[in-house]
Amino acid sequence: xxxxxxARRNETSRRAVLVATLDLLQEVPYARLSIEGIATRAGVGxxxxxxxxxxxxxxxxxxxxxxxxxxxxxxxxxxxxxxxxADLTAVLRATVAELNDPRLAEPMRALATEVAHDxxxxxxxxxxxxxxxREAKRARLRSAQEAGELSxxxxxxxxxxxxxxxxxxxxxxRSCPLNDEYVDALVDTALRxxxxxxxxx
Amino acid sequence: xxxxxxARRNETSRRAVLVATLDLLQEVPYARLSIEGIATRAGVGxxxxxxxxxxxxxxxxxxxxxxxxxxxxxxxxxxxxxxxxADLTAVLRATVAELNDPRLAEPMRALATEVAHDxxxxxxxxxxxxxxxREAKRARLRSAQEAGELSxxxxxxxxxxxxxxxxxxxxxxRSCPLNDEYVDALVDTALRxxxxxxxxx
Numbered sequence: 367x368x369x370x371x372x373a374r375r376n377e378t379s380r381r382a383v384l385v386a387t388l389d390l391l392q393e394v395p396y397a398r399l400s401i402e403g404i405a406t407r408a409g410v411g412x413x414x415x416x417x418x419x420x421x422x423x424x425x426x427x428x429x430x431x432x433x434x435x436x437x438x439x440x441x442x443x444x445x446x447x448x449x450x451x452a453d454l455t456a457v458l459r460a461t462v463a464e465l466n467d468p469r470l471a472e473p474m475r476a477l478a479t480e481v482a483h484d485x486x487x488x489x490x491x492x493x494x495x496x497x498x499x500r501e502a503k504r505a506r507l508r509s510a511q512e513a514g515e516l517s518x519x520x521x522x523x524x525x526x527x528x529x530x531x532x533x534x535x536x537x538x539x540r541s542c543p544l545n546d547e548y549v550d551a552l553v554d555t556a557l558r559x560x561x562x563x564x565x566x567x
Numbered sequence: 568x569x570x571x572x573x574a575r576r577n578e579t580s581r582r583a584v585l586v587a588t589l590d591l592l593q594e595v596p597y598a599r600l601s602i603e604g605i606a607t608r609a610g611v612g613x614x615x616x617x618x619x620x621x622x623x624x625x626x627x628x629x630x631x632x633x634x635x636x637x638x639x640x641x642x643x644x645x646x647x648x649x650x651x652x653a654d655l656t657a658v659l660r661a662t663v664a665e666l667n668d669p670r671l672a673e674p675m676r677a678l679a680t681e682v683a684h685d686x687x688x689x690x691x692x693x694x695x696x697x698x699x700x701r702e703a704k705r706a707r708l709r710s711a712q713e714a715g716e717l718s719x720x721x722x723x724x725x726x727x728x729x730x731x732x733x734x735x736x737x738x739x740x741r742s743c744p745l746n747d748e749y750v751d752a753l754v755d756t757a758l759r760x761x762x763x764x765x766x767x768x
Contacts, residue, residue, distance in 0.1 A: 475683055481739075483598075483680065492740075528733055539689070551725045554722075
């Protein structure tokens with residue numbers, strides 16, 4: 367069709383803004399990213415960005431959603447092969463690979479620090495990203511509980527914090543290398559206490 | 568003595584700068600804190616600050632050291648009453664109280680986010696704050712191992728990450744209330760797997 371489609375044109379501009387944001391984050395730190403710079407790179411007017419997003423952090427958030435493909439569609443799910451240790455190892459190794467990939471790392475680092483300082487963004491982050499992911503973690507652990515792999519009285523929220531928390535922390539604190547060996551040690555140490563004990567103990 | 572003492576005068580100015588930084592962080596977010604603002608509040612010239620610190624982040628770091636009284640003196644130690652669960656609960660409850668105290672929380676939040684973005688600062692942070700604290704955590708866990716409270720083959724670094732990581736994460740992510748109930752559930756869930764199993768299991 368040769369008639370212009372305003373909805374499609376808007377969607378094209380919107381994606382251009384988000385992709386420009388991700389591209390620029392490979393070149394400059396988030397603190398030096400400006401709405402003006404994003405507009406120039408995206409080939410849109412600054413006013414277009416201000417019309418759709420209240421702040422630079424809001425653009426970042428949508429760019430991150432685009433990247434993580436979590437913006438729309440079905441809820442996230444973790445693999446469930448029936449072997450919790452194998453599934454957690456696979457998931458955490460994939461997370462570590464993402465955290466070590468600069469294309470993903472820079473926007474994630476920026477988002478993590480914005481969330482720490484901005485309560486409104488923290489609320490959006492939890493509703494759209496963290497809560498669905500947390501439910502997926504709980505669901506996988508619950509399935510292991512039902513299969514008798516985990517203690518029936520385990521607090522699944524705390525268990526998820528214990529399993530996933532250290533990876534995020536090491537990454538944010540840049541404290542130690544994040545690699546597969548660390549993931550294996552983490553899964554091993556975290557799980558050994560959560561697994562169902564022998565009846566005698 | 569009435570003769571001026573340059574060393575003491577320098578120390579007085581240095582503390583004035585650090586205290587001014589902490590005071591200002593109760594009023595404005597770190598991103599809006601300026602060297603000029605700190606100088607004015609401290610009653611020193613801007614050049615004095617630039618002479619002693621290479622960046623705003625470096626001032627923040629020293630202010631935080633002043634606050635945590637970790638700048639000089641002996642290495643940190645965790646309580647060791649012989650009851651690991653009780654000691655960890657006490658330590659983590661105290662940490663949670665600090666994280667919920669705005670006087671401590673704002674500089675800590677600023678420092679945590681600067682560390683995430685600044686590799687040089689991350690290195691200083693690890694050398695002067697994190698490494699001594701990590702050694703104290705390891706020492707307390709090692710003592711519990713020697714007393715037979717923890718499994719002899721436990722990876723103490725990973726165990727420390729599992730016990731301390733979730734509290735820091737919840738705080739940075741502003742995801743959930745951080746309170747004594749959470750600490751209790753965390754210590755319980757983390758420890759149950761690390762404790763020595765009955766021989767039969």
